[in-house]
Every structure is written in C-alpha cells, then in structure tokens.
Amino acid sequence: xxxxxILEKRRSVRHYDASYKISSEKLSSLVESASKAPNGNNxxxxxxxxxxxxxxxxxILPIAFNQQQVIEASTLMVMLGDYQAFDKENIIEIHEExxxxxxxxxxxxxxxxNAAINYYKHKSKEDLKLELTRDVSLASMSFILLANEAGFxxxxxxxxxxxxxxxxxxxxxxxxxxxxxxxxxxTKAGHKTVRHDVNKIIYRNEIx
Numbered sequence: 344x345x346x347x348x349i350l351e352k353r354r355s356v357r358h359y360d361a362s363y364k365i366s367s368e369k370l371s372s373l374v375e376s377a378s379k380a381p382n383g384n385n386x387x388x389x390x391x392x393x394x395x396x397x398x399x400x401x402x403i404l405p406i407a408f409n410q411q412q413v414i415e416a417s418t419l420m421v422m423l424g425d426y427q428a429f430d431k432e433n434i435i436e437i438h439e440e441x442x443x444x445x446x447x448x449x450x451x452x453x454x455x456x457n458a459a460i461n462y463y464k465h466k467s468k469e470d471l472k473l474e475l476t477r478d479v480s481l482a483s484m485s486f487i488l489l490a491n492e493a494g495f496x497x498x499x500x501x502x503x504x505x506x507x508x509x510x511x512x513x514x515x516x517x518x519x520x521x522x523x524x525x526x527x528x529x530t531k532a533g534h535k536t537v538r539h540d541v542n543k544i545i546y547r548n549e550i551x
Contacts, residue, residue, distance in 0.1 A: 349491045353487075355499070356412075356497065356529035356532065357411065357498060358415070359416040359528060360415075360417075360530050363528040365495070369493070379485070380482045381478075381481050382482070384459035384462065385437060385441075386433060388474075389479045390423040390518065391420055392420065394419040394512070395418065400413055406503055406507040406508060407504075407523070412525040412527075413523075416526055417526060421512065422483050424475025424476065427517055428475075429471060434460055434463075435460075438452050438455050441455075475521070479519075479521040479522075483499065486524065496528060497525065499522050499524055500522060500524070501522050501523075503523060508520060
C-alpha cells in the first residue's frame, strides 16, 4: 500500500481488541524503521517507552481522561525526546560512528559534528524543547505509517496530565514527553474527518 493510500485510509481508532498481542520482535522492527525518520543533525533524540504492564496502564487511565485505548490497545507507547542528545559527547560519538561505517571522510565528520555542536550550544531550553518536539513528531508519524502499513490501527494522544504521567512512570526531566501512541487491532473503525480544501491551506510567498 502506498503512503498516499495509508494517509487517505488512516483513522484515529479508539476501540481495540484487548486480547490481541503485538510481539516484541514486531514492535522492535517498527521502531527500527521509524528511527530512520528525519531528525536535526542526526542526533537521534527520540526515545520509545513501551508500556505493557497492565498495572501501569490502569494508573495512566484516569490521568488520560479515561480513554479506553490506554488499557485496551495492544501497545501504549510514550514518545519522548532526550535532552542529553544535545550533549557534545553524543554528537561526536554519532558522527564518529558514521565515519567508521565509511559514510564520510574525516573532514566531513569533523565539519558535521562541529556544526551540530555550535548550532545547539547557545540555544535556550525552550529552543531545545522545540527541537525535540519536531524530531519526536517526525518519528511518531513515521511509526504510525509503518504500523498502519503492517495492518495495525493507531491513535495519537496528547490528552493526558504530563506531570502525573512522568511521576507514575518515573520519567526524569532529562526527557520531554511529546505524545502517547496507542497501537493494536481496532474493533470499531474510527470516524471520518473533514479536511480543508487544499486551496485553503496553500499560500505562495506570503501568508495573511
């Protein structure tokens, strides 16, 4: 199925077969492919926290407005951005790995690493938060497309209490939580939604 077809058929599914299980191997395969999504300077800041413990899911349910997909979906994933990905050591290590793999020479290795280090060096916490949100969102969309292609249903969720979620899961301030993704086999199709006509959302050279 083409990406175009997946996007046109995709629905936000809220009702899932609670008995259906997705194997760890399949999830790992989806995450591995999603990790190829574009990300700033290839610092690879996205982290995928899989919640498969039923007790934890039950604790999350009330802080996510009792959305039943939290406990019914095969997988509940917390999409996180890692602030430590901006550290100089991480950037150097990643570009060294690229050099060792033969993807570029020493000169380009050093140029890319230094450019990334200097790019992030003077950014504020809010700037870095935006960087993480952007990168994690790209990875999340990639994961959703891959999951849909594999025959699973999905829904992204921003409706939850961020502080309580991080408290329950013991997520430190090192990480930014961007969204939840529920994945599984739907029992009821998501409803269709209206989208703006393309001519209403395209602008050229200026926007008013």
